[in-house]
Amino acid sequence: MPTSPEEKGFGQADPALTRWAERVFAPEDAVLREIRERGVREGLPAIAVGRFDGLLLEVLVRASGAVTAVEIGTLGGTSGVCILRGLGPRGFLHTFEFEPLHARVAQESFGKAGLAAQVRIYQGPAGERLKEIESKAPFDLCFIDADKTGYPAYLDWAAEHLKVGGVVLGDNAFGWGGVAKEAGEPGIEAIKQFNQRLASGGRFRATMIPTAEGLAMGVKLR
Numbered sequence: 001m002p003t004s005p006e007e008k009g010f011g012q013a014d015p016a017l018t019r020w021a022e023r024v025f026a027p028e029d030a031v032l033r034e035i036r037e038r039g040v041r042e043g044l045p046a047i048a049v050g051r052f053d054g055l056l057l058e059v060l061v062r063a064s065g066a067v068t069a070v071e072i073g074t075l076g077g078t079s080g081v082c083i084l085r086g087l088g089p090r091g092f093l094h095t096f097e098f099e100p101l102h103a104r105v106a107q108e109s110f111g112k113a114g115l116a117a118q119v120r121i122y123q124g125p126a127g128e129r130l131k132e133i134e135s136k137a138p139f140d141l142c143f144i145d146a147d148k149t150g151y152p153a154y155l156d157w158a159a160e161h162l163k164v165g166g167v168v169l170g171d172n173a174f175g176w177g178g179v180a181k182e183a184g185e186p187g188i189e190a191i192k193q194f195n196q197r198l199a200s201g202g203r204f205r206a207t208m209i210p211t212a213e214g215l216a217m218g219v220k221l222r
């Protein structure tokens, strides 16, 4: 029986393990596959969460017991469907998307997934439209996956509008490797600021889940 090394890695990059896990945990079902394929046909960029990221989202949302969630960055609805599955039948998702085409494709996705009654898409810049749901706060969970320069402001919004014990999740938190480098372009610098503030700003207890692109996760303390 092999033993664990004393210095343990952070995440894994073994394609054989990834294929094995895909076989065993089957992260993408027919609904999610159809959304991915329709997104390609509609000309959406291939920037949705990966298969395992989607399943991880669903399981994290389920584990948190969240019922109301906010998503910033809808694209074609892949992550939204995963979040809604985690929220369960009483759940509701407010999701924000800048591009009209993406919002239209996502609306179709939520319909095909049988979830249209549990979601509202707000089309336009999230920084402006988030105000429209503030009267419904506090929310249980907020998933941030839109323009990277907006991440620090979205985190501040989450800190103000989540319940204590609520969860914030930030995708692409490794900044495609850029966060570990000295100086990056504005989007990378914003992701660095987001991580720094999440980790030590005093509002959240946080960690980094070492998915391929990094999923930062914090639980609101105060």
Ligand SMILES: C[S@@+](CC[C@H](N)C(=O)[O-])C[C@H]1O[C@@H](n2cnc3c(N)ncnc32)[C@H](O)[C@@H]1O
Pocket: 047, 048, 049, 072, 073, 074, 075, 076, 077, 078, 079, 080, 096, 097, 098, 099, 102, 124, 125, 126, 127, 145, 146, 147, 150
């Ligand atoms: C990475 S994609 C989201 C992927 C989606 N969460 C998924 O996994 O299925 C980022 C999305 O954010 C949208 N976006 C960019 N800037 C935005 C803004 N200021 N407000 C709202 N949405 C924005 C983009 O149009 C794009 O559809």
